Amino acid sequence: MSHNPPIRWALLGAALLALTSCGSGSGGGGSDQVTLTYRLWDDQQKAGYEKVMAAFEKANPGIHVTIELLPYDQYWTKLTADAVAGTAPDVFWMTPTQFPEYVTKGVLSPVQVDASKYHQTVVGSFTYENKLYGVPKDWGTVGLLYNKDLFKQAGVEMPDKLTWAKDGTGTLLDTARKLTVDEAGKHPGDAGFDPAKVKTYGFASWNHYQTQWMNWVSSNGGKLVDKPFGKYAFNDPASVEALQFGVDLVNKHHVAPPATQTNPPTGKITDMFKAGKIAMFPANNALLPFVAPEATFEMGVAAMPEGPQGRSVNLNGLAEAVYAKSKHPKEAMKLAEYLGTEEPQKLMADGGYVFPALNGLSKGYVDYWKAKKIDVTPFEQEASGSTFPLPVTTGFTGFETKLNQIFNEMYLGKLTPKAAADQAVAEGNATVK
């Protein structure tokens, strides 16, 4: 049990103290030099942003930028406390799922950029009441990472196009079956196949909204939310069919590892893929820098399967948000706008960090990975097709844990997809304000 002091209450107390003592306005000293704080959570990208900031400071001699790195889990707690205390960083990273909480409470400033120059799904993720709150920074999308060695061993070719349908037809399931092998060398469907003793799995189907079931739902014509800042709607028949498909891959077709091994928070699916126990693994391209160096096999990238309503994949973008109560609003806006221009976005793309949100700069990212022998063009193709953002609505942060718990049960086969979806939608809509 925890013998730690209750840190969070101390933190809250400190935040309150800061709140009461604030407002005396000590900012704006005599010097011409302005120091801005820029906060992010990715230590890999920090290296890139150090170069970006150096270039910005060179072009704007009066402004100095301090980069603050906070681990993702602490990032949001700290940001909230800072926003309460009035001391949030001037410019910081924002995600679609957190965006509604912050924008509806007046923490973010609207920005003036030409929205048509950026990927439209990212723009849509950060639009509130017809205004853009945050300069689009980058995007990541879900593609299929696959283990070429396992394909070779099984003598299977990656089909030109993967497809799925609720009745179990389509090239995805067919391919996954051929790649799933038990200890006796048998495949699912063979007589004597033992699902309890599988050596390698053809596919990774698991409880992960971003890379998994939201994509099945969307490619079957289902809807996550009825509209931006609206209500959850993924319990309609089309969505439930799609959820059923995801669960069937595990519990009926046995081409994916059981949920006991993959359910968050302790699931080890990424490790299993890296260890060569899974042939096909849907993942966001942002995972590449973490997976590629450790994989001991030749890795390929394919586009996500097409569903009955075509292909529709999640595209998750970030934005450079400007703090509404920044002490240096002009300089903060200048920095955010600069971060949306070609020079910094190209630098981040060329470094293989992210696909930039600014249209027409993907080549740098593609070239970076080509040099590492990974062809990432399928991600790029997907992004130019039908994409959808994560649910942009208030309360998602509080709902996330509940959603994960309910869907864990569904992937374990203890709740039917219909019951799970009904329960999740009801609980989710109770959190929408």
Added chain:
Amino acid sequence: MTSHVARTSLVADVKPVRRRGSGWHAYLFVGPSLFGVIAFLLLPMLIVLVLSLFDWELLSSPEFVGLDNYRRLAGDGQAWHSLGVTVAYVLLCIPLQTVLALALAMLLNQRIKGVRFYRSLFVVPWMATPIVLALIWSWIFDPREGAINSALALVGVTGPDWLSDPTWALPAVALVSIWQYTGYNMLFFLAGLQGIPKELHDAAETDGASPAQRFWRVTLPLLNPTMFFVSVTNLIGAFQVFDTVFAMTDGGPSHTTEVLNFRIYQTAFKEFDFGYAATLSTLLFLIIFLVTMAQVRFFGKRTTYDLS
């Protein structure tokens, strides 16, 4: 008896030496701690109490609602469920942890080879970070490749899906805590055991007391102060469990490991409902306070004796 007299006279000798005015120095020494207690303990506690009377979504301005949060608490099944889980967790952890620690201390109080090594060995889990331990234990509990089920498989038993089975998740989390804190508690019992004068055991033995009688009549009563300390601190700790739950199960499956402290965290930092989270914290505080007071009454009567 003689030593008692001698000590009294010694105190009497010292007494006249400048007592007045030296209070200043005392405050100087306790000052930093006192500041810490006030700023980081009493003040936040007071703030939480006040906050529980407000509706506050953190980023909007707080709104005074009086006892509304407490009325909401009365009908909040989820909160009472969490309290139930917490109590179950405490009941799983504390008795086992205490008995094991005492047994271990008695074993390691013997003259055996390498005793120092063993003593250190059992304290190692306490020194490690809870989150790291939770991660390692998650692997150990892995239903197919984990150490526990692999061992069970050797004797032909199919182990459960520990962390995703509603029946086993809470005991599994409790087991980690027991494992982690037994060695730490063992240290206190060891110190307590070594503080018992050997003469008392010798005398009891001479009087013909069996080992069992010596344990119940001599060892256990004289360990009372240790028992008091261990049970109070452990209970407070167990009621406040958070990190193991956070890292191992995230409150699941089906909320079976959702202890009150985890619910408070969810309410405050995920649902941004700070006023209500403060109300839940006040509830937890009250419960711990009452339980601790009960322990003080229970042990308080038995902790004074004259060993001289």
